[in-house]
Amino acid sequence: MLFKRPTDDILYEALTGRDAAYDGFAYVCVTSTGIFCRFTCPARKPKRENCVFRETIAGCLEAGFRPCKRCRPMLAYGEPDPLVKSLLEALDAEPERRWSERDIADRGHDLSTVRRAFQRRFGMSFLEIARLRRVGKAAEHLTGGTPVIEAQLDAGFESGSGFRAAVMQLFGEAPAHLRGKILLKAAWIETPIGPMMAIADDHALHLLEFADRPALPNEILRLQRLTGCGIVMGRNGPIAQIEQELGRYFAGTGASFSTRLAGHGTDFERQVWAALRAIPAGSIHSYTDVALMLDRPTAVRAVARANGANQIAIVVPCHRVLGADGSLTGYGGGLWRKRWLIEHERRMVVGTGSRTETRSGATS
Known part of the structure; x- marks a missing residue:
């Protein structure tokens, strides 16, 4: 896709490969059925001669095609399943409730369907998320000076040993040792290309990564060791701002971000990340370009390592850096997301330019 429309042959190859990078940027209209689909539609793929490709939903509708009922192209890519959304809203309303399978069933949900939906989106079940929220709330009470037994009962733990084990597993310390300890907050942020996890203290953002990034668990452990802080599910000012x-x-x-970032990394890594933030949206650079920006022309490999060590996705735009030959290179959130972000920013810049020209023309 990078900055030019792919040929129909390339688009058909992406369709058969269910390439998510094209979701939102192209759709397939199937002449034999009269419907249009996302590239990631789970239905059996149509024959090449029955495919017509359009860049917009409006183009599909104007050509007389109906939206597919399986992949629902009228909804934004990455939009959470309605049952996931409803259960998360219920959890937000009662974070200290001791949720059970019976509670889920009483809401009319099939347990296996809920389990698959949450595992697919977050890599953990709803009950695991609810448990983390519950223990996290208890930890907040403990850091504020609440007695251990009171925090235990408020969190719904009948057993003191069970409560101690849960806190130890999450924070590596006994409940009594959490008094006065600083806690980082972690929250899911929904985006059109999948949920992201944001972790912040009350002053700055420490981590922003896609939830399905394979390295995310290790990044969280490394952050805990670096800061000496426990992490609980919740929200604060920096998380609200970055959302x-x-x-x-x-x-x-808008492609500018003013949320304050925590100053992790070596001096060199921070220089690289600052250089990345100086690359305008809609532009792409190579690792060599970034090294030259730092007046370190021989540090190309070090730049690449610093690029990979970035834990603040999108805000520190490591997706704007390509290989020397212009090819997509490694991206922790997946190469399809890197391609998606580059194309999104290109369209954003083009759209901004069009609006500026329109305003200028209106005043001249």
Whole structure:
């Protein structure tokens, strides 16, 4: 896709490969059925001669095609399943409740369906998320000076040993040792290309990564060791701010971020990350370009390592760096996301330019 429309042959190859990088940027209209689909539609793929490709939903509808009922192309890619959304909203309303399978069934949900939906989206079950929220709330009470037995009962633990084991597993310390300890907050942020995890203290953002990034568990453990802080599910000012800024970014109305970032990394890594933030949206550079920006022309490999060590996705835009030959290179969130982000920013910049020209023309 990078900056030019792919041929129909390339698009058909992406369709048969269910390439998620094209979701939102191209659709397949199937002439034999009269429907249009996402590239990731789970239905059996149509024959090449029955495929017509359109770049917009409007183009599909204007050509007389109906949206597929399986992949639901009218919904934004990455939008959570309604049952996932409803259960997360219920959890937000009662974070200290001791949720059970019976509670899920009483809401009319099939347990296996819920389990698969949450595993697919977050890599853990709803009950595991609820348990983390519950223990996290208890930890917040403990750091504020609440007696251990009171925090235990508020969290729904009848057994003191069970409560101690849960806290030890999550924080590596006994409940009594959490008094006065600083806790980082972690929250899921929904985006059009899948959920992200944000971790922050009350002053700065420490981590922003896609939830399905394979290295995420190790990154969280490394952050805990580096800061000496426990991590609980919850929200604070920096998380609320980055969620708003990401909302504008994905809506195509703004590519600037002002959320304060925690100063992790070596001096050189921070120089590289600052250089990445200086690359404008809609532009792409090579690792060599970044090394030259730092007046370190021989440090290309070190730049690449620093690029890979970045734990603040999108805000520190390591996706804007390509290989020397212009090819997509490694990206922790997946190469399809890297391609998606580059194309999204290109369209954002083009759209901004069009609006500016329109305004200029109106005033001249």
